Amino acid sequence: MSDIHFSPRLALAGNPNCGKTALFNSLTGGRQKVGNYPGVTVEKKEGIILRDDGVVVRILDLPGTYSLDAKTPDEMIARDVLMGKVEGEDRPDVILAVADANSLERNLGLVLEMKALGYPIVLALNMMDLAHERGAEIDLTVLSSELGIPVFPTVAIKKEGVATLLTQAIEAAKGNPGQNPVSIEWHPPTIKEVQDRFKRVDEILLASVKKSARPLIWSEKLDRIVLHPVWGSVILVTVLAVVFQAIFIWATAPADLIKDGIEALGNFVGSAMGPGPLNSLLVDGVIKGVGSVLVFLPQILLLFFFLLLLEDTGYMARAAFLMDRVMGKVGLHGRAFIPLLSSFACAIPGIMATRTIENKRDRLTTILVAPLMTCSARLPVYSLLIAAFIPNSSVWGPIRLQGLVMLLLYFGGAAAALGMAWIFKRTLLKGAKPPLMLELPTYKIPSWRSILYGLRERAWIFIRRAGTVILAITIILWFVASYPKAPEGASEPPIHYSYAGRVGHAIEPVLKPLGFDWRIGIAFIPGFAAREVMISALATVYSIEGKDDEATAGALTDVLKSQWSVATALSLMVWYILACQCLSTLAVTRRETNSWRWPAFMLAYMTVLAYGASFITYSVARMMGLG
Amino acid sequence: MSFQEGIALLIVGVAAGFIFRKFYLQYLALPLSNFFLRKGKVALAMRVRASAKKSGCSDDCSCD
Numbered sequence: 001m002s003d004i005h006f007s008p009r010l011a012l013a014g015n016p017n018c019g020k021t022a023l024f025n026s027l028t029g030g031r032q033k034v035g036n037y038p039g040v041t042v043e044k045k046e047g048i049i050l051r052d053d054g055v056v057v058r059i060l061d062l063p064g065t066y067s068l069d070a071k072t073p074d075e076m077i078a079r080d081v082l083m084g085k086v087e088g089e090d091r092p093d094v095i096l097a098v099a100d101a102n103s104l105e106r107n108l109g110l111v112l113e114m115k116a117l118g119y120p121i122v123l124a125l126n127m128m129d130l131a132h133e134r135g136a137e138i139d140l141t142v143l144s145s146e147l148g149i150p151v152f153p154t155v156a157i158k159k160e161g162v163a164t165l166l167t168q169a170i171e172a173a174k175g176n177p178g179q180n181p182v183s184i185e186w187h188p189p190t191i192k193e194v195q196d197r198f199k200r201v202d203e204i205l206l207a208s209v210k211k212s213a214r215p216l217i218w219s220e221k222l223d224r225i226v227l228h229p230v231w232g233s234v235i236l237v238t239v240l241a242v243v244f245q246a247i248f249i250w251a252t253a254p255a256d257l258i259k260d261g262i263e264a265l266g267n268f269v270g271s272a273m274g275p276g277p278l279n280s281l282l283v284d285g286v287i288k289g290v291g292s293v294l295v296f297l298p299q300i301l302l303l304f305f306f307l308l309l310l311e312d313t314g315y316m317a318r319a320a321f322l323m324d325r326v327m328g329k330v331g332l333h334g335r336a337f338i339p340l341l342s343s344f345a346c347a348i349p350g351i352m353a354t355r356t357i358e359n360k361r362d363r364l365t366t367i368l369v370a371p372l373m374t375c376s377a378r379l380p381v382y383s384l385l386i387a388a389f390i391p392n393s394s395v396w397g398p399i400r401l402q403g404l405v406m407l408l409l410y411f412g413g414a415a416a417a418l419g420m421a422w423i424f425k426r427t428l429l430k431g432a433k434p435p436l437m438l439e440l441p442t443y444k445i446p447s448w449r450s451i452l453y454g455l456r457e458r459a460w461i462f463i464r465r466a467g468t469v470i471l472a473i474t475i476i477l478w479f480v481a482s483y484p485k486a487p488e489g490a491s492e493p494p495i496h497y498s499y500a501g502r503v504g505h506a507i508e509p510v511l512k513p514l515g516f517d518w519r520i521g522i523a524f525i526p527g528f529a530a531r532e533v534m535i536s537a538l539a540t541v542y543s544i545e546g547k548d549d550e551a552t553a554g555a556l557t558d559v560l561k562s563q564w565s566v567a568t569a570l571s572l573m574v575w576y577i578l579a580c581q582c583l584s585t586l587a588v589t590r591r592e593t594n595s596w597r598w599p600a601f602m603l604a605y606m607t608v609l610a611y612g613a614s615f616i617t618y619s620v621a622r623m624m625g626l627g
Numbered sequence: 628m629s630f631q632e633g634i635a636l637l638i639v640g641v642a643a644g645f646i647f648r649k650f651y652l653q654y655l656a657l658p659l660s661n662f663f664l665r666k667g668k669v670a671l672a673m674r675v676r677a678s679a680k681k682s683g684c685s686d687d688c689s690c691d
Contacts, residue, residue: 273631274631276629276631276632276635277629277631277632277635277636278631278632278634278635279631280635281635281638281639468645469646469649471642472642472643472645472646473642473646475638475639475642476639476642476643476646478639479636479639529646583654584653587653587654
C-alpha cells in the first residue's frame with residue numbers, strides 16, 4: 001500500500017478527564033477547548049494531521065465515557081461511533097485509548113470493554129509526569145502484555161510521547177488496513193460480566209503497578225477550604241468579583257486604542273471622499289456601526305481568558321460542586337451547572353451541553369433557562385450602558401462601582417435562571433432531583449497553549465461575526481434608516497421619514513411604558529440576529545440623525561448620556577438580562593427538543609418576563625427621580 | 628442617481644443577498660427539504676438538504 005494514499009482514521013476514546021482532549025490538541029494543534037470537568041466534549045471533533053511521510057491521519061475526539069453501557073446522549077455518541085452505528089461516520093481503523101496513569105483502576109475497565117470490540121487498540125497512559133511526582137511505579141511492559149495491547153506513556157499538555165504514540169497508532173492501522181470489524185456484537189453487560197471485568201482490572205493492576213500514586217495531600221487540604229460551604233462560597237464570589245473588576249479595568253487601554261483607531265479611520269474616509277450616500281454608508285454605517293462593536297473585543301477576550309483559566313486549573317469543577325447545593329434547592333440537576341456555565345459564553349453550546357443530562361425533564365428545564373445566563377454577546381451592551389450611566393467611582397478600595405454593577409447584572413441573569421427553573425420544576429416539568437455524581441479533577445497548572453488556542457478561537461469568532469453578520473446587518477440598517485429620503489422642506493431629521501424611522505415610530509407605543517423610544521425600537525429588530533448588533537444599530541441611527549442634529553452627534557456613550565435617562569438605561573439593562581433576543585438560540589432549541597413548541601414557549605415566557613421586569617424597573621426608577 | 632448612491636445601493640444589495648442566503652441556509656433549507664421529501668420529490672429534497680449541510684449553528688456560538 002502506498003503511504004501517499006494511506007489515510008488511517010483514529011478514534012480517541014477514554015474516560016472523562018483523562019486528558020483526551022489535551023492529547024487531541026497536541027496531536028492536531030487543534031483549536032478545541034480543553035475541559036477539566038466531565039462532559040465538556042459533547043460534540044464529535046475531528047482533526048487532520050498531514051505527516052512528512054505523506055500520510056494523512058484523521059483523528060476523531062470522542063466524548064468521554066466511563067463505559068460502553070452508555071447512559072447519556074454524549075456517551076451514546078461515543079459508543080455508537082465505535083459500533084459504526086452513526087450515519088455517515090466511518091468506523092475507525094484504530095482506537096487510541098487514553099487512560100489517566102493516576103487512576104488506572106477506573107480507566108482500565110473501558111479499555112477492556114473497547115478491546116472486546118475487536119479493533120486494534122493503542123493505549124496512551126497519560127499524565128505520567130503527575131504519576132511520577134506522586135510516586136507511582138508502573139511496569140509498562142507488564143501492563144502491555146496483561147492488556148494485550150501496546151502501551152505508551154504520554155504527557156499530552158507537554159506533547160511528551162505524543163509523536164511515538166501517533167507513529168505506533170499508524171503502524172497498528174497499517175497492520176489492519178480496512179479490516180476493522182464489519183459487524184460488532186455488543187449487549188449491555190450483565191452484573192456478572194461487570195464484576196468479572198473489575199476483577200480482571202484488579203489482576204492487571206496487581207501485576208503491573210509496583211507502587212500506586214500517593215494521594216495528593218495538598219490538593220485534599222485545598223479542597224477542604226475550596227469546597228467548604230462558607231469559605232468555598234466566599235472564594236467563589238471573590239473570584240467572580242475579581243474577574244469582573246479586571247474585565248473593566250484591564251480592557252480600558254486596549255479598548256481606547258481600538259476606539260481611537262476607528263475614529264481616525266472614520267475621519268480619514270469621511271474627508272477623503274465628498275459628501276454623499278457612499279460617504280454616509282461607509283462612515284455612519286460600516287465604520288461607526290461595526291467599530292462600535294469591535295471596541296469590546298478586549299473585554300470579550302478577558303472574560304474568556306478567565307473562564308478558560310478557571311477551567312484549566314480545575315477550579316470550575318469545584319464551583320460546580322459548590323453550586324450543586326443551590327441548584328438542588330431549585331430542583332435542577334447538578335449536571336445542569338456545566339451547561340449553564342457554558343451559557344456565559346453563549347447559550348448555543350450551553351443548550352447543546354444539556355445532552356449530558358439523562359432525565360428529559362431536567363434537560364428541558366435546563367434548556368429553557370440557559371438563555372437567561374448572561375452570554376458574551378450581552379457584554380458589549382452592558383459595557384456600553386455601564387460606561388455611559390454608572391460612575392467609575394471607588395466603592396471599597398480597588399473595587400469600582402462599574403465592575404460591581406457588571407457583576408450584579410451577571411448575578412441577575414443567574415438568579416433569573418434559577419428562579420425560572422424553580423417554577424418550571426414545580427409546574428410544567430415536575431420531577432425529583434437525582435443526586436450529582438461529579439468527578440473532581442486534580443488541580444493543574446494551566447496549559448497556556450490551550451488557553452491561547454481558546455482565546456484565538458474566541459477572537460476569530462468575534463471578528464468574523466463583526467465582519468460578516470454584523471457588517472451586513474449594519475449596511476442594511478443604514479439603508480432602511482436613510483431611505484426614503486426626507487421630503488423637501490422637512491422639519492425633522494431625515495431618519496424620521498425613513499423605513500426604519502416609520503417602523504420605530506409604529507412600535508414606540510408598545511415600548512414607551514418601558515422608557516424606550518423609537519430609536520431603541522429600531523435597534524431591537526436587527527438585535528435578534530446578534531445581540532451586539534443593538535450597539536451598531538444605535539450607533540448608525542444616532543450617527544445618521546446626528547448629521548442634522550448636534551445633540552445626537554459624537555461618541556455613542558456621550559450621545560446616550562445626553563439622550564437617555566438613567567431609568568431608561570436601567571430598564572434596558574433588565575430587558576437585556578431577561579429577553580430572548582437571539583434567533584440562533586431559538587433554532588438550536590428547536591433542534592435539541594425536536595419541536596417548535598419549546599422554542600415558542602421560550603420566546604413567549606422570556607418576552608413576558610423581560611417586559612414585566614423592565615416596566616417595573618422603569619416605573620420604580622422614575623418614582624425615585626431617575627427618569 | 629449619483630455615482631456614490633449607485634455604489635452604496637450595490638453594497639446594500641450584496642449585504643441583503645448575504646443575509647438572505649444565510650437565513651435560508653440556517654432556517655429555511657432543512658424544513659424546505661423535509662417538505663419536498665413529504666411531497667415525494669426526493670432528488671430535490673436531497674439537493675436542498677446538501678446545501679443546508681454546508682451551514683448551521685456550531686457549538687462555538689457561530690452560525691455559518
